Amino acid sequence: MAAIPLRSLIGDLDPKACKVHCAVSNGINHPIDVLARSWDEWLGWNRFRGNRDDFNRQYIFSLARDRSRTTHWLFGGVFEVVGRRPIPGEGSYDIELRDDLMGPFIKRLVVAFKPTGRNVRLNMETHLDQMEVASILALPYAAEPFPGHDQINHTLGVLKNAVEQDWHDWRGALQHMKGVYVIRDEVTGKAYVGSAYGDTGIWARLREYVDSLHGGNVELRALVGEHGADYARTNLRFALLEFWSMRTADEHVLARESYWKDVLLTRKFGHNRN
Template identity: 60%
Template sequence: MEPIPLSSLLGSAVDPAQCKLHCAVFNGEHYPIDVLSNDPHEWEKWNRWRGPRNDFNRQFIFSLAQDRHDPNLWLFGGVFEVLVRRGTPGEHSYDITLREDMMGPFIRRLFIHLALTGRQVRRAMEGCIDAMTVASILPEPHVGDPFPGHDRINHSLAEIQLIVSQNRPDWRIALENMKGVYVIHDRLTGEPYVGSAYGDTGIWQRWARYAESLHGNNVGLRALVDGRGVDYVRQNLMFALLEFWSMRTEDQHVLDRETYWKGVLLSRSFGHNKN
């Protein structure tokens, strides 16, 4: 099936010759698709930022946020009109306003396919429009990746914090009534920490404590936070489930399996478990 050109969707609402394309990419700390999906004020700031050059020198900014998994997939972030341009680089030097009348219903719903060449992420839109096609249109605004399955979780602490803060129903329902054994590993050093959820505390509640405290009151992880800092643990501590059961499972079975995995992964000798 032939792809649908984005130009056929724009119609007369958007003139590419009046727009600068903003293809927002990972900035070393945050993924733009997360910012767009969860913090409209911060997303506006991403589009107000001026680098060394006056890149947003046209009336409109056609904003896109790169997908986490496919670099050629972009979520539409709205059309902003530039009201004021100040000459200060390295600051939020543009005053902008979101134009809801210009494709407003497609914000956070329209995914666009665009294979960029080169590193420039702010471009004249007419130079890219022929390569831009409609990938999909979501029935509801994008709020993040759906729950991947218990055996496919491999998410950073920053991602877990976001999921918990959103109280994502797909994640919460899948995890809140489950006991389990999990591993938190440092993706830079490989050092693991093995923990468990048992008693009346499901996996969701246990991980919510990490989201709030960063360390879950574990001695080894607390020392890591103190030594390496908040940003380090948010980006580098990765969560995964090793085993999971219903809440009817005996607590002793959970604890026995936790002990087993501590031995297998050597998390006492080479990781963050202190008991």
């Protein structure tokens, strides 16, 4: 099937009047999460100026990189630059959304594009013919779809979005499930094994980690205290090892938790103390 060029959707928008903003992760937040959770925060990403006056044209054509597919970008709107300040930093550009320019495609149009080099603020006419329509979502993007219980492998930063934005399919899949989970530090490789049992489903336990970043664990609490919240959200990764319905006996859950601590040696080399 022939690809659909992005050029066919931009209408009267003059590419020579546009800078493409290919928003990428800043090490803490993924732009697609920002676009989904807060329009004001997304505006802030497009008002930011570095040392150079990169948004030096009339329009900003904004794109947010997908978390898992680095060549896919979610369309975040066309903004007109109505004011500029020479001092770098947040709020250096005054911008207004041009809803008349591709407004119905905001949070719905997914663009396939592989930029060359590291520059993320590009002259549109130079790259437009390499940009294709990957898909158009039926509804505006709101969250990452639930990947399946056996496919969860997400940082606490991503899971913070899931909990705070109440991603319904995630909550529906996890709130009435018991389970054993592992939290791994991507920098050190050290792991912590825990469980959700009793009246506490996996979703509620996950919320505790999102809120505290340590879930009450002594060693994780010390890690957060030493390295800070940003480190924890970026480098602590949560995955399920086993999961069952709420009818499962707590004794079984706790036995399996102990089993995984033995298998993964988390008492000796990880963050478990018992």
